[in-house]
Amino acid sequence: MGFCVGYAKANVVILPKSLSDDFLLFCTRNPKACPLLEVGDVGFPHLSKIAPDADIRTDLPKYRVFRSGFEPTVVTDIESFWRDDLVTFALGCSDIFDQKLIEYGITVQYLEHNKIVPMYETSIPCQPSGVFKGPLVVSMRPIKGSDISRAVLLSARFPVAHGTPVHIGDPSAIGIEKLERVDYGDPPEMEPGDVPVFWACAVTPQAVALRSNPELMITHMPGHMLITDVPIQALSTL
Amino acid sequence: MGFCVGYAKANVVILPKSLSDDFLLFCTRNPKACPLLEVGDVGFPHLSKIAPDADIRTDLPKYRVFRSGFEPTVVTDIESFWRDDLVTFALGCSDIFDQKLIEYGITVQYLEHNKIVPMYETSIPCQPSGVFKGPLVVSMRPIKGSDISRAVLLSARFPVAHGTPVHIGDPSAIGIEKLERVDYGDPPEMEPGDVPVFWACAVTPQAVALRSNPELMITHMPGHMLITDVPIQALSTL
Numbered sequence: 001m002g003f004c005v006g007y008a009k010a011n012v013v014i015l016p017k018s019l020s021d022d023f024l025l026f027c028t029r030n031p032k033a034c035p036l037l038e039v040g041d042v043g044f045p046h047l048s049k050i051a052p053d054a055d056i057r058t059d060l061p062k063y064r065v066f067r068s069g070f071e072p073t074v075v076t077d078i079e080s081f082w083r084d085d086l087v088t089f090a091l092g093c094s095d096i097f098d099q100k101l102i103e104y105g106i107t108v109q110y111l112e113h114n115k116i117v118p119m120y121e122t123s124i125p126c127q128p129s130g131v132f133k134g135p136l137v138v139s140m141r142p143i144k145g146s147d148i149s150r151a152v153l154l155s156a157r158f159p160v161a162h163g164t165p166v167h168i169g170d171p172s173a174i175g176i177e178k179l180e181r182v183d184y185g186d187p188p189e190m191e192p193g194d195v196p197v198f199w200a201c202a203v204t205p206q207a208v209a210l211r212s213n214p215e216l217m218i219t220h221m222p223g224h225m226l227i228t229d230v231p232i233q234a235l236s237t238l
Numbered sequence: 239m240g241f242c243v244g245y246a247k248a249n250v251v252i253l254p255k256s257l258s259d260d261f262l263l264f265c266t267r268n269p270k271a272c273p274l275l276e277v278g279d280v281g282f283p284h285l286s287k288i289a290p291d292a293d294i295r296t297d298l299p300k301y302r303v304f305r306s307g308f309e310p311t312v313v314t315d316i317e318s319f320w321r322d323d324l325v326t327f328a329l330g331c332s333d334i335f336d337q338k339l340i341e342y343g344i345t346v347q348y349l350e351h352n353k354i355v356p357m358y359e360t361s362i363p364c365q366p367s368g369v370f371k372g373p374l375v376v377s378m379r380p381i382k383g384s385d386i387s388r389a390v391l392l393s394a395r396f397p398v399a400h401g402t403p404v405h406i407g408d409p410s411a412i413g414i415e416k417l418e419r420v421d422y423g424d425p426p427e428m429e430p431g432d433v434p435v436f437w438a439c440a441v442t443p444q445a446v447a448l449r450s451n452p453e454l455m456i457t458h459m460p461g462h463m464l465i466t467d468v469p470i471q472a473l474s475t476l
Contacts, residue, residue: 145411145436149402152390164387169407169433173383195407195433 011202022130062221116223123175260368300459354461361413
């Protein structure tokens with residue numbers, strides 16, 4: 001989690017060309033969950049702009065493979081799954097503003113505890129596109145009431161890292177029953193005065209894959225992103 | 239409350255010159271509570287920049303008069319209290335961003351109900367200056383969890399209207415026991431999904447006056463501000 005401070009991490013989604021056009025539209029319809037950092041060329045297992053030296057088939061720590069009719073599996077490389085018709089999407093990651101929060105004195109609990117950020121499927125539906133439909137996934141950070149304004153302003157500077165929180169406060173208002181019951185990542189430890197603050201999360205395509213049943217979709221394993229060559233500061237709009 | 243939409247309202251504090259230098263320092267030490275719009279010349283009952291045609295002795299709807307050894311009184315003009323050594327301070331007012339919140343589709347309950355915003359003395363101490371010391375007063379707006387990010391961003395554009403919230407969520411963390419028990423203004427009606435969002439408030443000098451016991455301090459009555467000639471848009475920094 002603490003690797004390569006200063007460089008942006010990216011969430012990854014890989015799809016056959018037969019599905020990738022619909023997914024591209026899905027990203028543009030759900031930009032807070034799926035902010036596009038780069039879309040690769042068909043069959044090309046590299047991202048020329050954000051990680052020119054990386055091989056997308058081997059350079060993520062862990063991958064999840066979704067295949068129609070199979071349970072998702074976790075693998076450490078995808079060379080055996082690679083095909084000439086695959087398209088790679090790199091989506092922004094909340095790790096980008098996490099580093100800003102820390103820089104400005106806001107505690108980011110999951111990083112302090114060396115864990116993975118807690119993530120939840122919500123009752124908020126994504127805008128569908130083709131077969132792609134499902135719930136918005138959010139990541140949650142417990143933040144002190146006096147720090148929330150600053151957290152909102154800092155994350156607003158990074159629209160490619162999901163921008164501002166989609167929800168602040170009562171988890172049940174977005175369909176989350178218990179904060180301890182995470183769908184991805186590690187459970188948080190809420191302390192007195194902590195308010196749950198929710199950001200859209202690029203694990204959303206994985207929740208969508210479970211409903212959409214694509215022939216093949218390969219993603220990063222939640223918490224195990226691609227490390228890019230892009231300095232975080234280069235992604236700030238302000 | 240709904241008067242003169244589009245023009246900024248101002249909180250007012252009037253003090254003898256013997257106290258006004260300390261109060262000016264108090265304002266600069268507590269800029270979120272006491273953002274300076276204008277400071278008048280000694281003995282001059284006008285504000286040349288923000289309300290050139292107004293007479294500060296008659297043109298507020300209601301005044302509060304604090305005198306050492308007396309209970310504060312409420313009057314509708316201060317002509318009988320005016321002296322040649324009085325200095326007028328105009329401080330920014332949250333009404334300025336309220337109008338922005340409405341423009342961007344966020345409900346501002348107290349305005350909808352034609353009431354005065356709920357205000358509370360907190361456990362947060364102001365930075366003292368001379369005799370001036372006391373608690374930070376905050377105003378509170380109930381806001382839906384999905385609207386808070388936008389409310390933070392909109393209010394950030396108006397540092398002279400108290401800027402971003404000082405606290406979001408749990409009232410007890412800043413010493414407020416019950417939201418129904420207001421110190422100034424009208425009690426709020428919290429609805430399901432509402433999060434209490436707290437902004438610094440320029441009624442703070444009145445709470446300070448009760449502790450500091452100045453020889454003479456005249457203020458606006460909470461909710462009864464000076465209407466200036468300044469368009470709200472002119473106060474936006476972004």
